[in-house]
Amino acid sequence: xxxxxxxxxxxxxxxxxxxxxxxxxxxxxxxxxxxxxxxxxxxxxxxxxxxxxxxxxxxxxxxxxxxxxxxxxxxxxxxxxxxxxxxxxxxxxxxxxxxxxxxxxxxxxxxxxxxxxxxxxxxxxxxxxxxxxxxxxxxxxxxxxxxxxxxxxxxxxxxxxxxxxxxxxxxxxxxxxxxxxxxxxxxxxxxxxxxxxxxxxxxxxxxxxxxx
Amino acid sequence: xxxxxxxxxxxxxxxxxxxxxxxxxxxxxxxxxxxxxxxxxxxxxxxxxxxxxxxxxxxxxxxxxxxxxxxxxxxxxxxxxxxxxxxxxxxxxxxxxxxxxxxxxxxxxxxxxxxxxxxxxxxxxxxxxxxxxxxxxxxxxxxxxxxxxxxxxxxxxxxxxxxxxxxxxxxxxxxxxxxxxxxxxxxxxxxxxxxxxxxxxxxxxxxxx
Numbered sequence: 001x002x003x004x005x006x007x008x009x010x011x012x013x014x015x016x017x018x019x020x021x022x023x024x025x026x027x028x029x030x031x032x033x034x035x036x037x038x039x040x041x042x043x044x045x046x047x048x049x050x051x052x053x054x055x056x057x058x059x060x061x062x063x064x065x066x067x068x069x070x071x072x073x074x075x076x077x078x079x080x081x082x083x084x085x086x087x088x089x090x091x092x093x094x095x096x097x098x099x100x101x102x103x104x105x106x107x108x109x110x111x112x113x114x115x116x117x118x119x120x121x122x123x124x125x126x127x128x129x130x131x132x133x134x135x136x137x138x139x140x141x142x143x144x145x146x147x148x149x150x151x152x153x154x155x156x157x158x159x160x161x162x163x164x165x166x167x168x169x170x171x172x173x174x175x176x177x178x179x180x181x182x183x184x185x186x187x188x189x190x191x192x193x194x195x196x197x198x199x200x201x202x203x204x205x206x207x208x209x210x211x212x
Numbered sequence: 213x214x215x216x217x218x219x220x221x222x223x224x225x226x227x228x229x230x231x232x233x234x235x236x237x238x239x240x241x242x243x244x245x246x247x248x249x250x251x252x253x254x255x256x257x258x259x260x261x262x263x264x265x266x267x268x269x270x271x272x273x274x275x276x277x278x279x280x281x282x283x284x285x286x287x288x289x290x291x292x293x294x295x296x297x298x299x300x301x302x303x304x305x306x307x308x309x310x311x312x313x314x315x316x317x318x319x320x321x322x323x324x325x326x327x328x329x330x331x332x333x334x335x336x337x338x339x340x341x342x343x344x345x346x347x348x349x350x351x352x353x354x355x356x357x358x359x360x361x362x363x364x365x366x367x368x369x370x371x372x373x374x375x376x377x378x379x380x381x382x383x384x385x386x387x388x389x390x391x392x393x394x395x396x397x398x399x400x401x402x403x404x405x406x407x408x409x410x411x412x413x414x415x416x417x418x419x420x421x
Contacts, residue, residue, distance in 0.1 A: 170269055
């Protein structure tokens with residue numbers, strides 16, 4: 001059904017082995033080697049971490065910081081990592097907690113700071129409008145509009161539903177992994193997923209926005 | 213019987229989809245699955261529903277991937293590496309300005325030497341001060357420095373021609389100060405000028421009384 005479910009346990013075992021090795025190196029004081037080995041984990045999970053953080057924060061600069069913080073925090077707390085849990089699950093929990101903290105901080109900031117009005121086009125927009133070899137400008141505009149609507153609909157979901165659909169559907173986590181990341185039991189995860197899909201469908205099709 | 217069951221709406225499709233996900237892709241024994249097996253239009257509707265969900269996933273992932281470009285990811289990796297390295301090394305103190313000698317705190321030995329030198333300097337200074345104060349007493353004139361106190365006590369008679377001394381009890385404070393100031397200044401006049409000094413009025417000869 002999803003990529004990760006189909007993909008066997010190979011990468012997960014490799015993650016756990018790498019994490020354990022880094023942990024042992026840190027304990028022995030071989031820090032340079034530990035950092036070198038940890039880079040392997042960073043490479044493997046960086047893009048996925050960026051995607052998850054982006055769904056929460058929707059700001060590239062803040063996503064950068066959140067992902068960096070999560071990797072640094074995971075490295076410095078690797079001694080608390082338990083091998084029976086996949087590294088991916090443990091790391092994702094750190095990342096999501098960091099994103100939620102940032103959202104809270106942002107909400108507090110926005111309570112006091114009046115945002116500047118949106119001035120519309122930017123240099124990037126102009127570059128995207130220029131003809132090229134990719135999709136036509138019309139297709140690009142439609143795709144962007146669709147993504148904005150999707151993001152808006154996703155933002156309207158309750159936190160847990162959003163988290164569950166993001167992990168299960170977008171990132172291809174299994175029911176057990178989502179349960180481990182969220183701390184919910186598997187049947188509750190299934191209920192949240194069902195409600196999230198139903199609500200998303202309603203939000204995206206009520207104005208004729210759906211793609212079906 | 214299957215045809216009498218209501219067709220699957222979006223909510224039912226979502227339920228079937230969530231059940232399959234929870235079972236890792238396997239079909240469940242729920243009523244929705246049973247209906248799907250028997251009903252062609254609902255199978256088509258469910259396929260369209262699954263397609264819509266796939267589109268949603270692809271859109272969401274594409275948007276995030278667009279924001280996180282290869283260059284951005286590389287810069288992020290470099291930044292992570294720097295931060296990890298900083299974790300393993302304690303902070304360094306950078307000297308400023310670059311070529312200036314480092315400001316070192318004096319060591320214990322140096323501090324003791326400075327203290328000894330200061331104490332010795334103080335003792336030598338005090339000794340020299342005392343010696344210089346008492347040197348004029350050798351020629352007998354400095355004795356007059358003690359005079360004000362003795363005069364004040366009424367134990368010494370004033371030298372004739374220099375001043376008229378009254379008992380301390382009869383002098384005003386101002387006069388006492390004047391006399392005390394006058395005695396040393398006269399004692400410092402050299403012998404060769406004593407006569408000239410005696411016939412010349414000075415500013416100190418003014419008697420407030």
